[in-house]
Amino acid sequence: MNTQASGSQAAGLPPPAARAFAPRALRLRRNLAYSMADAFAFSFMVGGGEVYLPAFALALQMGETVAGLLAALPLLVGALLQLVSPFAVRTLGSYKHWVILCASIQACVFVPLVAAAVRGSLSVAAVFLLVATYWGAALATGPAWNTWIEQLVPRPIRAHYFARRNRLGQMGLLAGIVGGGALLQLGRGARRELAAFAVLFAAAGVSRLASVLFLTRQHEERRSIRADRQLSLWVWARRLKSSSDGRLLVYLLAMQTAVYVAGPYFTPYMLHQLSFSYVTYMGLLSVSLVTKILCLPAIGLLGRRIGAHRLLWLGGAGIVPMSATWLVSDNLVYLSLIQVASGVTWAAYELATVLIFFETIRADERVSMLTFFNLANAAALVVGSAIGGLLLHGLGETRVAYGVLFALSCLLRGASLLLLPKADKIRAAQVPIDVTTLTVRADVGGIARPMLPGLRDTPDRERG
Secondary structure, three states: OHHHHHHHHHOOOOOHHHHHHHHHHHHHHHHHHHHHHHHHHHHHHHHHOHHHHHHHHHHOOOOHHHHHHHOOHHHHHHHHHHHHHHHHHHHHOOHHHHHHHHHHHHHHHHHHHHHHHHHOOOOHHHHHHHHHHHHHHHHHHHHHHHHHHHHHOOHHHHHHHHHHHHHHHHHHHHHHHHHHHHHHHHHHHOOOHHHHHHHHHHHHHHHHHHHHHHHHOOOOOOOOOOOOOOOOHHHHHHHHHHOHHHHHHHHHHHHHHHHHOOHHHHHHHHHHHOOOOHHHHHHHHHHHHHHHHHHHHHHHHHHHHHOHHHHHHHHHHHHOOOOHHHHOOOOHHHHHHHHHHHHHHHHHHHHHHHHHHHHOOOHHHHHHHHHHHHHHHHHHHHHHHHHHHHHHHHOOOOHHHHHHHHHHHHHHHHHHHOOOOOOOOOOOOOOOOOEEEEEEOOOOOEEEEEOHHHHHOOOOOOOO
């Protein structure tokens, strides 16, 4: 054995064991590289395409209420469509094929949007249908992608790999937001605003197609579809009512409803009421996003020190006044500082939510519970945005009407904080937890999808 090994090394060849392992190592490196590229391309699509859909509705003269509802209402349809995901995966017999199909559908959604921007018209019903299809495909990929990526990334390198992948995705998101804002500002200056939207949506669609290509190049292990425990909606609702985790979820849903009374309407408020340029709008979004990226590591350390429950209290209390602070002044320096504070508080709230949510749920029930929570969360978004939309429309879409929305959201957030259980003391996980950002909104942080593989490495805590 030693003679053979030394002979191989003398000839410049690796030992036999290393030669046997080399194809697997090469395939792993290729999988990880394509997954990183997919993260950047997907996030660029979000930042350069999805983020500007409400602004597109305004450019088509659909009205400020419609633009606000477009940021929330299609999410409910998307959450309903995601319920077919487990059945579709079993039918196809492949996580990879289902993820690629959904990603391709997302890319195709941008084709009629580009056509509408070129033509200069699109019905309200059509734009809601297209955005609902987009969100259905986006949410349906979640459980399947999480399980697939768990097979691709070995456990010892997951924490480091997902941290790097998340950073690259955030860079893509920021690049999309900045590039999109600059392009739209140039289009507005040249009186070709809709043409700029056509170019922007075409770039977003091509970016998602590139993401599809990167997905096809990744390997999938030929193994049986993992049998997670499937909970019924009735069991989920019963836990919501009786368990300590259920009371926590009630708080999260109540807070989400309160936030979205005002949240979807910050885009029309900035672009129409304050007459901000696309560059200013992009800048304010970017301030919040960059702040969140920079402060997340420190907030993670704080969460480990004080516990996820206290971190949730700090984040929840911090976001209570955020909507009302916009009533004080429309000075850009002031609003930039507000966005910095918003980025910090939302980073704490979102991280604590993920930590607590997955610390209290059994590993084999997480996919099922996440699916139902996505549905309930989307319903909360719609209820909140509908309340805000009715008020905004009823009060005449004036600046005073926006003031009523922002103040009401602030009051409801404070009332929701009273629902947070005080007795539950839940420790933060001792492993990094990364998320994929699905979209960014002014004042409401963003919509993020947790990466479950790292969470499955965390042992379940006993719950009393």
